[in-house]
Amino acid sequence: MGHLQITPSILNADFGKLADEVARIPGADWIHVDVMDNHFVPNLTFGPTMVEALARSTETPLDAHLMIDDADRNAPAYVEAGCGSVTFHVEAAKAPVRLAREIRAAGARASMALKPATPIEPYEDLLPELDMLLIMTVEPGFGGQRFLDLCLPKIRRARALMDKHGIETWLQVDGGVSLDTIERCAEAGADVFVAGSAVFSADDPDAMVAALRAKAEEAVRA
Numbered sequence: 553m554g555h556l557q558i559t560p561s562i563l564n565a566d567f568g569k570l571a572d573e574v575a576r577i578p579g580a581d582w583i584h585v586d587v588m589d590n591h592f593v594p595n596l597t598f599g600p601t602m603v604e605a606l607a608r609s610t611e612t613p614l615d616a617h618l619m620i621d622d623a624d625r626n627a628p629a630y631v632e633a634g635c636g637s638v639t640f641h642v643e644a645a646k647a648p649v650r651l652a653r654e655i656r657a658a659g660a661r662a663s664m665a666l667k668p669a670t671p672i673e674p675y676e677d678l679l680p681e682l683d684m685l686l687i688m689t690v691e692p693g694f695g696g697q698r699f700l701d702l703c704l705p706k707i708r709r710a711r712a713l714m715d716k717h718g719i720e721t722w723l724q725v726d727g728g729v730s731l732d733t734i735e736r737c738a739e740a741g742a743d744v745f746v747a748g749s750a751v752f753s754a755d756d757p758d759a760m761v762a763a764l765r766a767k768a769e770e771a772v773r774a
């Protein structure tokens with residue numbers, strides 16, 4: 553496993569001053585941008601034009617999490633918009649291998665997400681095509697939801713499959729990650745942690761990023 557990374561989600565930040573919000577978390581490894589289309593999930597956020605403006609406003613790379621239908625057609629626009637990593641949902645992709653290759657060829661890290669009820673096993677052979685696998689630990693759509701412990705065995709199984717294939721694919725968790733839950737995720741084998749409300753509801757968001765990182769590192773060392 554590489555070093556542990558913290559990628560705060562701006563879903564719970566103030567959308568009226570996103571550039572300022574992102575400037576409050578210089579310790580973040582990535583900025584996680586949740587793109588929602590009101591079809592794949594019952595919530596609507598922003599599209600490539602806004603993501604492109606955000607990418608121009610910060611030195612921190614953007615980690616796009618696309619919760620949108622027809623990922624095959626829509627995902628490449630987020631590489632164009634300047635995202636360093638683009639995650640599509642396997643439930644929304646018709647040809648995930650072709651799409652992952654397209655994202656990589658366009659110059660971004662390719663990542664695939666699984667909803668809580670989507671198993672990892674059918675996708676074992678796809679793992680070498682991916683730079684990162686995202687295992688959702690809430691139903692996608694909203695920030696501030698309760699962490700689903702039932703996803704932990706899937707994180708363990710995914711890590712075991714990556715070890716079996718000897719690949720360096722990052723394993724991201726997203727949803728309900730906080731000081732109370734991050735250790736469980738790290739112990740199970742996650743190495744990239746999305747945290748939205750935990751970071752942006754903190755008085756000092758950058759201190760929370762550091763605290764989350766310390767907890768995860770402690771769990772891995774133990």
Ligand SMILES: O=C(CO)[C@@H](O)[C@H](O)COP(=O)(O)O
Nearest residue numbers: 563692693695696728748749
């Ligand atoms: O993708 C999503 C929700 O669909 C996440 O990125 C959330 O925005 C994370 O927020 P918290 O659960 O950490 O509050």
Ligand SMILES: [Fe+2]
Nearest residue numbers: 561586617726
């Ligand atoms: Fe997300």
